[in-house]
Each structure stands twice: as structure tokens, then as C-alpha cells.
Amino acid sequence: MAWARNVLRVNLTKGTCKNEPLNMEWAHKYLGQRGLATKYLVEETDPKVDPLSPNNKMIMATGPLTGTCASTAGRYSVVTKGALTGAIACSNSGGFFGNEMKNAGYDMIIFEGKAKSPVYLYIENEKAELLDAGAFWGKSVWDTEEGIKAKHQDPLIRVASIGVAGEKGVKYAAVVNDMDRAAGRSGVGTVMGSKNLKAVAIRGTLGVPVRDFKRFMKVTADAKKVLADNAVTGQGLPKFGTQVLMNVINEVGALPTRNHRDIQFEGAKNISAEAMAEPRKGDGKPNLVTNAACFGCTIGCGRVSTVERSHYTVVDRPQYQVASGGLEYEAAWALGAATGVDDLNALTFANFICNEQGFDPISFGATVGAAMELFETGVITTKETGGIELKFGSAKALTDLAELTGKGEGFGAEIGLGSKRLCEKYGKPELSMSVKGQEFPAYDSRGIQGMGLTYATSNRGACHLRSYTVSSEILGVPVKTDPHVTEGKAELVKAFQDATSVVDSSGLCVFTTFGWTLEDIAPQIDAACEGGWTVEKLLEVGERVWNLERKYNLAAGFSKKDDTLPARILKDAAKTGPAKGMVNGLKDMLPKYYEVRGWTSEGVPTNQTLERLGV
Amino acid sequence: MRVTVKLYALLGQYLPSGATDNQIEIEVAEGATVQEVFARFNVPPKSCHLVLVNGMYVEPSRRPQYALQNNDTLAAWPPIAGG
Numbered sequence: 001m002a003w004a005r006n007v008l009r010v011n012l013t014k015g016t017c018k019n020e021p022l023n024m025e026w027a028h029k030y031l032g033q034r035g036l037a038t039k040y041l042v043e044e045t046d047p048k049v050d051p052l053s054p055n056n057k058m059i060m061a062t063g064p065l066t067g068t069c070a071s072t073a074g075r076y077s078v079v080t081k082g083a084l085t086g087a088i089a090c091s092n093s094g095g096f097f098g099n100e101m102k103n104a105g106y107d108m109i110i111f112e113g114k115a116k117s118p119v120y121l122y123i124e125n126e127k128a129e130l131l132d133a134g135a136f137w138g139k140s141v142w143d144t145e146e147g148i149k150a151k152h153q154d155p156l157i158r159v160a161s162i163g164v165a166g167e168k169g170v171k172y173a174a175v176v177n178d179m180d181r182a183a184g185r186s187g188v189g190t191v192m193g194s195k196n197l198k199a200v201a202i203r204g205t206l207g208v209p210v211r212d213f214k215r216f217m218k219v220t221a222d223a224k225k226v227l228a229d230n231a232v233t234g235q236g237l238p239k240f241g242t243q244v245l246m247n248v249i250n251e252v253g254a255l256p257t258r259n260h261r262d263i264q265f266e267g268a269k270n271i272s273a274e275a276m277a278e279p280r281k282g283d284g285k286p287n288l289v290t291n292a293a294c295f296g297c298t299i300g301c302g303r304v305s306t307v308e309r310s311h312y313t314v315v316d317r318p319q320y321q322v323a324s325g326g327l328e329y330e331a332a333w334a335l336g337a338a339t340g341v342d343d344l345n346a347l348t349f350a351n352f353i354c355n356e357q358g359f360d361p362i363s364f365g366a367t368v369g370a371a372m373e374l375f376e377t378g379v380i381t382t383k384e385t386g387g388i389e390l391k392f393g394s395a396k397a398l399t400d401l402a403e404l405t406g407k408g409e410g411f412g413a414e415i416g417l418g419s420k421r422l423c424e425k426y427g428k429p430e431l432s433m434s435v436k437g438q439e440f441p442a443y444d445s446r447g448i449q450g451m452g453l454t455y456a457t458s459n460r461g462a463c464h465l466r467s468y469t470v471s472s473e474i475l476g477v478p479v480k481t482d483p484h485v486t487e488g489k490a491e492l493v494k495a496f497q498d499a500t501s502v503v504d505s506s507g508l509c510v511f512t513t514f515g516w517t518l519e520d521i522a523p524q525i526d527a528a529c530e531g532g533w534t535v536e537k538l539l540e541v542g543e544r545v546w547n548l549e550r551k552y553n554l555a556a557g558f559s560k561k562d563d564t565l566p567a568r569i570l571k572d573a574a575k576t577g578p579a580k581g582m583v584n585g586l587k588d589m590l591p592k593y594y595e596v597r598g599w600t601s602e603g604v605p606t607n608q609t610l611e612r613l614g615v
Numbered sequence: 616m617r618v619t620v621k622l623y624a625l626l627g628q629y630l631p632s633g634a635t636d637n638q639i640e641i642e643v644a645e646g647a648t649v650q651e652v653f654a655r656f657n658v659p660p661k662s663c664h665l666v667l668v669n670g671m672y673v674e675p676s677r678r679p680q681y682a683l684q685n686n687d688t689l690a691a692w693p694p695i696a697g698g
Contacts, residue, residue, distance in 0.1 A: 231664070231693060231694035232694045232695060233696075235694075236625070236693060236694055236695040236696060237695075237696060237697075239624070239625065240624050240695065241697070242696075242697030242698055243697065244624050244692070244695045244696075244697055245695070245696075245697035245698075247621075247623050247637070247690075248623070248665065248695070251621070251667055251670050251688075251690050252667065269637070273624070274623060274624070274627065274636075274637050328697075329697045329698070330698075464698060465698065468698055470698070471696065474665075475665065475695065475696055476664065477696065480672065482672075510698070514696040577670050578669065578670035578671050
């Protein structure tokens with residue numbers, strides 16, 4: 001139980017939808033969601049496939065706990081070969097779509113092939129059909145979601161869709177569900193667009209049976225109390241959201257600023273959680289309207305915000321004079337510090353556009369930052385930018401480019417390439433702050449050493465959510481470690497990577513781990529699913545998932561040379577703050593990491609490791 | 616000597632009027648400790664989870680003895696997280 005034991009296979013080329021049983025042997029080895037979908041992708045596709053070819057597959061996958069009453073149990077992931085990176089991609093989203101998918105009776109939906117013309121998948125409790133999406137093609141995520149609900153005369157349908165960015169091939173297009181929750185990274189929405197698949201709309205009311213109902217109710221209630229009593233998950237995150245980190249990371253000197261040229265941002269205070277709560281000078285209202293929670297979540301870290309109605313971005317544009325998905329820390333950093341812009345209204349507006357047209361604000365903001373450096377160093381001029389004065393700190397340039405990128409128009413089409421392709425195009429590859437083609441998130445690894453190893457070894461390219469050592473190195477959860485030393489970080493990164501792989505495969509949100517350990521999670525999975533789920537067994541699953549992803553990337557053509565960081569991070573010392581004079585010590589951490597992983601000195605899992613894990 | 620005190624998130628409520636952007640510059644006696652400065656603002660020590668002096672972490676056991684220097688910046692947060 002807890003698994004629906006049912007997979008929907010959608011062949012877009014043939015226009016068919018077929019149910020098939022879930023491979024339970026794999027479910028017991030890979031749990032669900034990230035791990036299980038990766039296993040299916042590995043078994044069914046060639047790792048060297050062009051991500052935008054019909055031969056690439058895209059899998060939407062829930063975890064066994066998705067749709068249950070466990071706290072935060074509404075997650076789903078989109079797994080495919082990433083359009084931005086060419087590596088394994090797994091983007092995780094909250095909201096309500098994952099719950100609806102599971103309650104419609106599906107663990108997983110596998111999309112293969114390519115539709116001849118735009119379609120959307122409509123599901124109502126195990127009945128699925130492909131419908132013409134011609135009326136929605138060219139529409140935004142927001143209009144598509146509203147349009148599908150109106151067409152079916154059912155406001156309770158949950159929709160995941162792509163915006164125009166996904167249609168136009170923006171390399172970091174997202175799959176957005178419930179208007180502002182996104183499987184955002186690595187270009188999973190680009191893959192969806194390449195298949196002429198506009199949306200997935202689901203109504204599910206079947207329920208999710210669990211193995212031992214009485215025990216499940218007891219352990220999930222106990223675990224919710226742990227979250228409620230924890231100061232982070234019970235108070236800090238609901239009140240301030242992830243944005244509370246803006247001043248923290250600036251203070252410790254690890255806030256990448258102006259394309260990582262600086263490590264502290266003088267405007268951080270203007271775009272922080274505290275600033276979002278302050279009444280604005282113009283209208284006396286704060287940017288933050290309220291917090292918000294995804295399905296089943298007892299934390300509620302989400303932000304709902306407005307742009308001041310007199311701000312240039314929204315004057316005479318009522319569709320943006322609304323309360324909508326507000327800034328999370330990563331988006332605020334990328335749209336703000338990475339570009340040197342500290343206009344909170346402009347950042348909020350740009351974030352609205354990212355949600356509306358479906359593209360990743362991290363890669364977008366970071367790419368704008370790289371383009372600003374190209375502009376300020378004279379590599380590109382207004383001739384290339386279409387007249388945009390692309391200077392660091394220009395809010396107008398940022399918001400203009402958000403709108404152009406969302407539509408794939410003008411210089412926005414080039415920003416839509418991502419920083420790696422953009423900087424290579426103009427002969428300055430070293431200005432792309434990325435790993436495996438994916439842009440860094442909001443932590444400079446000169447000031448937080450473990451994050452350098454995290455980025456270099458992340459299977460989906462630079463990412464904070466693969467091993468969030470910031471939790472230990474800065475926030476002291478579960479134990480405080482020194483952010484400026486490299487010793488012990490190989491073991492720390494491996495531990496975070498394996499544990500996060502488990503959470504990402506379960507249907508739960510990784511933010512629970514600020515309050516929970518696997519000791520809290522294992523009983524919930526065990527009460528829901530047969531299989532004897534202990535902490536030890538879960539950690540083995542996590543390590544297995546990590547090695548499977550690594551094996552896929554190696555087969556796709558990645559190697560040790562890709563486990564690295566840009567020269568700026570390895571050679572240019574931080575200019576200010578506590579990390580002044582430091583570079584990232586990756587060379588001291590990587591060999592040890594390979595060793596603790598049971599990999600060769602070339603970063604290849606040994607046969608012994610693969611046999612031990614049954615990969 | 617003068618130090619800058621920054622109190623963030625829920626600790627912001629302990630800042631006196633006149634503080635802007637969650638910070639205030641104050642005059643303290645030579646050798647004033649981290650804990651003494653918190654006491655001056657009635658900040659409960661147990662609420663101070665993350666404490667930084669000039670961006671460097673000061674663990675709880677050192678806060679009663681940690682003497683501030685002229686122009687130091689003391690910053691504190693309750694338990695917080697993000698990502």
C-alpha cells in the first residue's frame with residue numbers, strides 16, 4: 001500500500017494512454033519519486049539521447065507518502081535528461097498537483113515520443129486521455145491553468161503546465177503547477193515543450209490507502225508535533241520564509257554578488273525577509289501579504305506578495321496588481337544580488353513573470369548577471385542587447401529581460417540560453433558561474449567550503465538542494481561545523497546527499513529535515529508501506545539513488561573533469577567579509593569524497609560499490 | 616567604544632526605537648561582552664541561536680566571556696533556516 005502500484009504510460013507520438021503495474025521490485029529498492037523515476041529512465045532511455053529528442057522521456061513521479069496525511073506529503077518530481085545540462089534532471093515541486101496525481105491512482109506518468117500538434121493530458125481517476133491544446137499554445141501558465149479549469153467546468157482540477165518559455169525552448173523552462181509552484185531547475189519544462197505537451201490536468205478522489213492505518217495516524221501525528229515544537233519549522237519558516245537567509249548569508253560573506261565578482265551585497269537589507277515585512281513608503285503596505293502552505297504542509301514557508309501599484313512594472317497592468325507567489329530566498333538572490341538590483345518591487349515582478357511564463361528564476365537571474373558582466377566589460381553592447389543598457393543594478397534591464405525571456409523574444413532569447421551557452425557564444429566561457437551547465441544558487445562556496453563540493457558533485461549540475469551543507473556550516477543543524485575549513489566536508493556532503501535522496505524519493509518536503517531526522521521519517525514510511533523501512537534501509541536507498549544517477553551521467557559523457565568549479569571560485573579570492581582572501585578548496589575535498597563514496601580516483605563507482613548497493 | 620548591533624527575524628522586536636534596517640550603533644564600555652550587550656536589549660540568551668561577530672560564529676559557551684572590540688558588528692538570529 002501507499003504506492004498506487006499503477007503507472008500511466010503516455011505515448012505522445014501514437015496518442016495512447018495505457019495503465020501498467022508499477023515494478024514493485026524496483027519500488028522496494030528505489031522507494032519512489034526521484035529514485036524510482038530515475039530507475040525507469042535509466043532502464044528505458046539511452047543516456048546519450050538528445051534531451052529534446054522524442055527519444056528522451058519525461059516522468060512525473062510521486063512518492064509513496066504523496067497524498068497521505070503525513071506533513072508536507074504533496075510532493076512530486078519531474079525526472080528526465082535535462083535540457084540545460086544534458087545530465088540527469090530531477091526537479092521537485094510542491095503545491096497540490098502531486099497529491100491530485102496520487103489520488104487519481106498513479107505513482108508515475110511516463111511521457112514518451114512527441115505529439116504531432118500541441119496536446120494536454122487530462123486525467124480523472126485512472127481514466128486518461130490526450131486532448132487538443134491548440135487553444136492554450138502560446139498562453140502563459142496562468143492563462144492555461146484558468147483556461148483548462150474553465151473548459152472542464154471544474155475549479156478543483158489541478159494543473160501542471162509550461163508557459164511560453166517552455167514552448168520557445170528557453171533552456172531552463174520550468175513545469176509550473178498551481179500557478180506558482182514549480183519543478184524549476186535543469187530545463188524539465190523545455191523537455192515538456194519539445195514534446196508538444198502543454199499541460200497535465202488531473203482530478204483525483206480515490207484516496208491513498210496505507211499499510212497500518214492506526215500506526216500511521218499515530219506516527220504522523222507525533223512527527224507533526226516535532227515540526228510544530230521546533231523553532232525553525234514551527235516559527236521561523238512560517239513567519240519569515242526562506243528569505244530570512246538574505247541577511248545571514250550576506251553577513252557571513254557568502255552572498256554571491258554581481259556574477260560572483262563580490263561576496264557581499266550592499267543592497268541585501270532592501271530585499272530581505274525583514275524588508276518584505278516592512279510597510280512600503282509609497283502605499284504603506286508590506287510586500288508580504290501572508291504565508292502559504294502546500295498540500296498537507298504544517299510548516300507553511302511559502303510567500304504571497306504584491307508589487308506596489310505605482311511601480312513602473314505594473315501601472316495599468318491589472319493582471320500583475322494581485323497577490324501572487326512571492327520571493328523565496330533563491331529567487332530573491334538570483335534576481336537581486338546576482339544582478340546588483342535591490343528594488344524589491346522589481347524583483348517581485350520578475351518573479352511573477354518567472355511563474356507566469358514558466359522559467360527558473362535562479363538560472364535566469366544568474367544568466368542576466370553574467371550578461372551584465374559581458375556588457376560592462378564591453379564584450380557586448382546595446383547592439384546585441386537590442387538597446388537595453390545592461391548595467392549591474394539596473395532594475396529596468398532586469399524586468400525588461402524577464403518579459404523578453406518569458407516570450408523568447410529579442411535579447412531574451414539569448415538570456416534563455418543560460419549563462420554557459422551565452423558566455424561561450426561571446427567567447428568568455430569563464431564568466432559563466434555554473435557547473436555542468438547549471439547556474440549556481442545563492443551561496444558562494446569561497447565562504448562556505450562544503451557547498452563547493454556540493455556544487456561540483458551534484459548530479460544535476462550546480463544545486464543547493466542535493467546536499468544543503470549550509471544547514472550545518474552556517475545554521476548549525478544538525479551540528480555546527482566551520483564553513484571555512486575543508487576537513488570533514490567530504491563525509492558531510494555524502495551524508496547530506498544520501499539523506500536528501502531519501503526525502504526526495506518519499507513524497508515529503510526536504511524542509512522537514514530542519515526539524516526531522518530520518519528517525520522521524522522512517523516510521524512514517526514503514527507504517528504506510530510494506531518492506532520493513534528502517535533508517536539503515538533508507539540510507540542504503542539514498543546511496544543507491546545517488547550512484548544510479550552518477551552512473552547515468554558517466555554514461556551520458558560526463559567525467560571527473562566536470563566535477564569542478566569556475567576559475568573565479570577556485571582562483572579569485574573573496575574580497576570582503578569573514579572569507580576575505582579565501583578561494584574554494586575543492587582540490588582538497590574531491591579525492592576524499594571519491595574515496596568515501598567508494599569510487600575510483602577518477603570518480604567512477606567501483607564494481608564493489610555497485611554490487612554492494614545492487615545498482 | 617562603539618559597536619553595531621543587528622537583531623534579525625523575531626529578535627528584531629528587541630531593538631529600541633531609532634533602529635533602522637534591523638540595526639543600531641551603540642556606545643558600550645571597554646571589554647563589554649556579547650552576553651552583556653544582549654542583556655542590555657533584554658534579548659533572552661536562549662533565543663540567540665546564530666550569533667556572529669564581524670560575520671564569524673560565536674558559540675554559546677563563549678558568549679559570556681567574548682569581549683567586543685571597538686567598531687565590531689554583533690549580529691544575532693533566532694533558530695532560522697531556508698534554502
